[in-house]
Amino acid sequence: MLETAVYIPWIAALGALVCGVLCLMPSLKHYAGPVCVVSILAGFVLSVGAFMDPGHPLDAHGHEQHAPWTHQHDKQSSEEAEDTSHNETHTHVGDKTDHHDDSKIAEGVVIRTKPWIYVGGYEDSKTGQYTYGDPTHDPEDTHGLTIAYGYYFDGLTMAMLLVITGIGSLIAIYAMGYMKGDPGVARFFSAMALFIFAMTTLVMADNLVLLFLGWEGVGLCSYLLIGYYYGKDSAVAAAKKAFIVNRIGDFGFLIGIFLCFQQFGSTDFAVIFSDPRIAEDGVALPFAIQAIPFCLMIGAFGKSAQIPLFVWLPDAMAGPTPVSALVHAATMVTAGVYLIARMMPVFSAVPESLTVVAVVGGFTALFAGTIALCSNDLKGVFAYSTVSQLGYMFLGLGAASTVGAVSHLATHAFFKALLFLTAGSVMHALAGTLDIRKMGGMGKHMPVTKWLMFVGCLALAGFPLTAGFFSKDEIIAATWIVGIEEGSGLFILLGILALVTAVLTAFYTFRLWFIVFSGETRYEMGDEHHSEDDAHDDHHAHEPHEMPWWPMNAPLILLAIGSVVSGFILVKKGVMVKLIAASSANLPILHNPTADTIHVLMMIISGILAVGGIFFAYVFYSNNAARAKIVANLFKGPVALLQGKYFIDEFYDRVIVRPLFITGQVLYLIDQLVIHATIMSFGWAPRLIGRSVQPTQAGRLQGYGLGMVAGVAAIALLLLFLL
């Protein structure tokens, strides 16, 4: 089944194409939803098939090409060798002969098509044949660049594919109901399917350039979907903001790709990871290689909305809610996490880079968590919460726990999608109202939504035994383990931050839930009418209503189940460990008594903190907003600061946007006055010559005769000088 997995992106692309055609046929546009769902579901089926395949990268035999690379871990004790022994059993004997005995080999299956980009090449001196690219991949002797449209399957790819197509299918099904009756529904589903195409290409790419293609593709779809309601200025502005902020990140990413090509002679993962300078420890790395992870990191921070490039994500909620759930919570924003996990061999070769990732992630988690505390925007809370949770994932990556990071990525996809979609239901029921101060006691009208969101909130808050609890705990524990084992004060600080963030998360999550669903029933209807042709349209005017089971609440049930059990399966059952072990993101997991103790301790502490946070939220916000007001009045300053979102947008505006704008205006003036004027003068010069010569064409015979004779005289005089 693994070979058929290469069709996953293309089925989605076909879906996008069909939906695109349906855009042109208004009478058929309501088929766009099913087409999109089918194209994504087919991808999911193929992903599962690939996952179940015996030819799975865990047991990769008999595929076209294998790209083994070594990744040596000298710090590992014998215990880890046991833990990762499953890995050894699945590698080929032939490929391993020259590897160190203590090396762990993670490998992906590479399925390649013909190379599609050639830059440069070299001529064989004997045959005279010109070959593109450099087959020897000798880093000292890079002749050219060959880029194949190749796919790369390993455990990480599998995990990502399952999340993208699985969660994507559920969200697309929900969207069929949510977007029903919207005039641009075909456009919406076309962009959704295109997004799946780009996202799956991103995670399946076997080289950085193809990955970048998918990266830009999801960026484009994000832009299209944020700006879906292009009639609204705020949506257009948000779309542009997302696109432009991501360009800043992409700049770093591109430099990273260039450096990879310069240093390794290829952008293929297999080549990069098997490069001796990466694969072997203790090699002094040149500055250019050391710079690669930092460059890639900038791209990851942009796409995954980390400090300082997080400002676009909260605004991106201007798109339809299923988009917020799929693109801006579950999948696209995790592309940065995926990138760092994918390039983990390079990152772990430069340990400082992982520290930077951890610091940025840890601070982003806390920073965004505090903003979410005081946000009154239903989707805004979840947006900042997403930034915060992504910060956790980066912290996990930085603490060398790719398992924790990717597990949290997967569980977060479940519960954040659930939260966004239930929020979307509330918004839908209230015809577009997003301000939680205008809501209360919605549980009476929307019992199913209420309890579905409750499950999501529990998972997000990290309530013991829910999905978020296990995955978040993995990260927090990893941070503390690094801090204690290596005696790193920085990581202990990050661990403390992570715990504080955990309390905040539990608090702000349930603050929202209590405000919206408990207390007195109060609501204000918004002015949006999603479904003109809906039978229940008349209810909109009167009161909120529960969403229909199909197609909206049914997929939410599945998401809720995932939100509860996925953590247990992925983390406790070790599925993710196996997947990651069979991938380039494989890093040693410490298992010694101290680490185990810390792990258990952290589980207990974070469980208590989560329950505590929920309790505080209950105390302040359940049926008694007065208490919250008293507290809020005590901390007027901080609350204003948080409600202003630390005034980061204003800060960027003053420090970056305005000066750039003014510079632009000045340059425009210079362009107009100097360059434009110069160019125009070139155009005017011939006319000026013409006008100045025109008087000689006065029509008088004498004048002409005089001109001719004068010309002859002038030439004769000139001749005197020339002779």
Place this chain on the structure above:
Amino acid sequence: MEAILDKLSHLWPEITMLIGACACLIAGLSSKQVVRKATPGVAMATLVASGVVLLAFGRTDTSHFLGLGAMAAYLKLAVLAMGLLLVFVATGTVDRLKQVVAAEAREGKAFEPGDDFRAEFFAFMLFSLTGVMLTAGASDLVWLFLALELTSLPTYVMVATSRDRDGALAQESAVKYFFLGALSAAVFLYGFTLIYGATGFTEFNQIAAHVQENGASPLMILGVTLSVVGVCFKIAAVPMHFYTADVYQGAATPVTAFLAFVPKAAGMIALIALLGLPLSDVNSETGAIQLPEPLVYLVALIAAVTMTVGNALGLVQTNLKRVLAYSSIAHSGYMLVGILVGPMLARSLMEANPDADTSLSNGTAAVLFYLIAYGLSTVGAFAVLGSLERKDGGEVQSYDDLAGMRLRHPFMAGVLLVSVISLVGLPPLVGFIGKLYLIGSAYAAGTSDAGHAGLYRGLVVLLILNSAMSAGYYLRIVGTAFFGEDKGQTVEAGVPLRRVGGILAALASIALGGYPNAGALAKAAKEAAEPTDRVEPAAEHEDAKERQSAFRLSDPY
């Protein structure tokens, strides 16, 4: 006497033309209207007959001093073909108004020969064309002078008689044309005199031999300079360009088309010959003989100023005939570049490497090609103007008249498009190929003549800049015709043959274009400009010396 008879044997095509001209004179003055109407037909038949005679009995002048004996045949044939086209365009020019003729017929008035100019008009056309053909075969200064004047003198009369309406305008311009033409004739005749004074010969072969032997004296250079400047009148180049716009505007449009090609062709041929005379400097690198330094700079200067002034004036002009007049000045400037590099390469290239592909480096070939390319395009454009007339009977002269003609006269709009685009020099039309050859030859000259590399490269750049500049007014013509708002001011003139002429010109512009070296014309021009049958220098030398001494004996001094 034998020499004259020998020369005459080369002249059967010209003699045929003269006979045809006389036939035109007779037919045009016939008392029968049908015969009078057939005068253009007689002219066409004469041109065809002359062409047949040329192909059947034409001989290559093996003693041509530049070794360019094949050039004469090429030029004669080209002039005959263009002449045919010009007769198409010129039909109906001097026809009297139908109403007048009808009224006279009603009154029973007898045919009055003094009232009808057909006979003179077409006879003079043929005379003028004969003049060009003679210029192409000229091998002597006196002959060249007579041939040039034979080309020009009939055109003065053609301008004067060309317009029934606005006759005063035509006569005014004819007078200007005549006086200034006479002035220029004086200048180049003076130049001829100085050449004779400097060398003692009037025959090209002898002059060239003398110069090669003794070097070009300052007097010789002054003589050639004055000759060149005088001939600049024929090609409408600075500083003799002043008359162009006035005369082109004053003459009837078909006559303007004639003026834009025929005297220019004669002048170009004369310049090729005249600048072949003083080849004396030896290029220190290639060993090739080349023009004396002062002449190189003078011709380059004239070329540069001519193309720039022409295009600059064209940009600010609003009268279409004047615009095309300035365009014709600019094209003369382009061709002067080819003339400048021609003599040097024509002689040296074949000697250096007989098998080399010189199609992009032979300046003379480029000029021979460009002359026809320019002729076809400009005659096509004038044919369009001539095939239309204003509703009030006036000539089409302003941009407004053309506005929106795409809808009313789609065919002529197409012809205009092809002609003007070819004049701009856009591929794949013939004008583009011509410009490519000119630029290529100048560039190659810059490569082979390191001493003047900057000069030739500078001319290339200027030529390209000027092409861009010229697009400014050419494209305005097309833009007006195709996208302008139709003002409904024009109707088709009742002379279908003019339209045929225009369409033929446009078709030729397309057919002779294509890609470089594709067309028959390009091949012919290349062959014509390559010294095919060079006389052994030694034998020629002896011969020349002998004649020289013979001449000296009778020298009164």
